[in-house]
Amino acid sequence: MMLTKKMIEIRNILQNIDQAETLQLPSIVVIGSQSSGKSSVLEAIVGHEFLPKGTNMVTRRPIELTLFNTPGLAAEYGEFPSLGLGKITDFNQIQRTLTDLNLAVSDEECVSDEPIQLHIYSPNVPDLTLIDLPGYVQVASLDQPDSIKQKIHQLCEKYIQAPNVILAISAADVDLANSSALKASRRVDPRGERTIGVITKIDLVEPRRGAEILLNRNYPLQMGYVGVITKTPSNNGLFRRNSNVSSLIAENENSYFSVNEEFEVCTVGTIALKKKLMYVLEKTMASSLQPTADAIHQELEESAYQFKVEYNDRRLTPETYLASSVDSFKVNFKEFTQMFGREEVKELLRFELDQKILDLVAQRYWNKPISNLESIDEASRLIDRPVSELSTAAKDDVYWQRKLDLASSTLTKLGIGRMSTNLVIDSLMLNMDKLIATTNFTSHPFAHTAIRDAASSILNNRFYSTADQVENCIKPYKYEIDVEDREWEISREHSYKLLKEELRQCDTALNAMKKIIGGKKLNKVMTFVESSRNGSVMNLSEGTEAYGFSQALITRGREALFLRERSDIIKLRMVAVKSRQCKDKENKYYCPEVFLNVVADKLTQTAVLFLNVELLSDFYHNFPRELDKRFGQSLSKDRIEAFAKEDPKIKKHIELQQRKELLQLALEKVEGVIEMQKSRAREESEL
Ligand code: GDP
DSSP states (O other): OHHHHHHHHHHHHHHTSTTOGGGOOOOEEEEEBTTSSHHHHHHHHHTSOOSOOSTTOOOOSOEEEEEEEOTTOSSOEEEOTTTTOOOBOOHHHHHHHHHHHHHTSOTTTOSOOSOEEEEEEETTSOSEEEEEOOOBOSSOOTTSOTTHHHHHHHHHHHHTSTTSEEEEEEETTSOGGGOHHHHHHHHHOTTOSSEEEEEEOGGGSOHHHHHHHHTOSSSOOTTOEEEOOOOOHHHHTOSOTTSOOHHHHHHHHHHHHTTOGGGGGSEESHHHHHHHHHHHHHHHHHHTHHHHHHHHHHHHHHHHHHHHHHHTTOOOOHHHHHHHHHHHHHHHHHHHHHHSSHHHHHHHHHHHHHHHHHHHHHHHTSOOTTTTGGGSOTTTTOOOOOGGGGGGSOTTOHHHHHHHHHHHHHHHTSOHHHHHHHHHHHHHHHHHHHHHHTSGGGGOHHHHHHHHHHHHHHHHHHHHHHHHHHHHHTGGGGTOOOOOHHHHHHHHHHHHHHHHHHHHHHHHHHHHHHHHHOHHHHHHHHHHHHHHHHTSSOOOOTTOOGGGOOHHHHHHHHHHHHHHHHHHHHHHHHHHHHSHHHHSGGGGGGOHHHHHHHHHHHHHHHHHHHIIIIIIIHHHHHHHHHHHHHHTTTSOHHHHHHHHTTSHHHHHHHHHHHHHHHHHHHHHHHHHHHHHHHHHHHHHHHO
């Protein structure tokens, strides 16, 4: 029986090779009409009740039952290999799962020809593969769709083709001439060469009549008929559920058949049936070994050729693909770390602070006092004075002194710790996305998420401590800021450049507007808006389209006016920054732009120091390790395979390789079995 075991193994390998219908080893298919006792026979073979029952419970999908004889097993169990539910030792659970799978087939579909695979491991079962097909329906009941009869018929027809063996089940109390199973079998196997007849419910007819049926001369079958009594244990109340029923049925059969001598010349009992099935399956499989080997060989040659042509025999497994993807990502990451260091962080932060300075001076210094009465700094309670007065103000004018102190403290109290830490984290995350885009990972949503998670987990872990450290270290600047001459000079240069850039942007925006609206027209609107603001034109309520200007145009006019005024002030401030007054750091109150720049520079220097140590170095050290962890042993084989196959090109490569390897494996095994058979035949002939 080793042979059957090996062949079942081969059969399972072949099943995993897609589109390989030509590569199937034969199986035993079980057919019979409803209530013929089909389920009872299968359950007697398995030794448990496990098939869906209940009024009107028509099996809607074929069940491919593979039995593995497993000596010494502590607890028998079943497995649905394609569902991944693991080992199920409770056969009621198996029954429920099968019922659910059946009920999942919709009424429109009636029956599905997608088989349910069920493996059963037990010391009490023989090595066998059986395919249970939906029972033939004699009369469709009211709530069954009309087409069900037809569909079941078609489904069975597909499975009973050669070289499969047909197990045709008929009940003794029904005239064999009416047996749907025998009718079907005779159509495809007219000479009765690959059909085993099973006659159930022998106990329901007279022993003499029973024996007559079994010795059937009207419908002779080369493999003959087997008579069984497989009344399910729960039905006659003799047996406990979930206990092994095979031996109990066998005892029951034995006590019936042994007292009725009519059966002496017949094959009877489920034990005999099991033996017959094993023998027949082994013989049938054995005879199809050579044709199967030839078919595998041919498929293998085709796959190997394709693999050579398309992939130059380059081996690729999900594992090697993952490892090389991670490696190349790490190489790119290493390069990135060399390009994104202290200087880059400094630039990042400086740019951000420059924008804050511009906002600050615009808000506090560059206002047009009359039009912005509401935005006067509430805290200072000072009357807003135009910045144009600044250069001529007295040196000890408290107004300008307080104004600068406030602006500077706004800057130091921005929350530089959090702001700068966030800035660096966001930038790193953005760069990780860019890195992903340049590697294999770009076509792997799973990896993309895993990398982002790895990065953000490290960075978020460091967030609070980094932000706190930075905030602590800039604390002194909140109280006092000492300025060196050199610092002042550098900041003066920087401020000038900043103002120049701001001016450029203002002018660009204004010019763009002129282009769209037309210079003349825009000028007119601007004049109109300006004079209406000063009260020289009748105040216009919103929405009034007076003077031929639409509301949209008036809005544009306001924006343009704002830009022009902003640009005038900036020019003024550029002159101020360049002036002799601003050359001297002692005159800081006259030069808020320069002073705030000094502050920003100090904040940046200090923040960068800690960001570099606390965040960057830490991230650069830990991130590759975190990647190893996430892409290493914690990933299951299935996960890695699913990952690799996310990329269609890789999927194709891997699948072709897997197919080739499975074919190789199957061929090796088939050839091994053929060799085993030959040596067995030699031994027998020598004896
Ligand atoms: P299926 O519809 O073909 O799967 O048939 P079942 O296995 O469910 O059996 C139909 C009915 O026949 C059930 O009530 C069984 O208990 C009963 N039955 C099955 N085998 C025998 C048998 O050998 N003798 C008797 N008397 N009843 C049986």
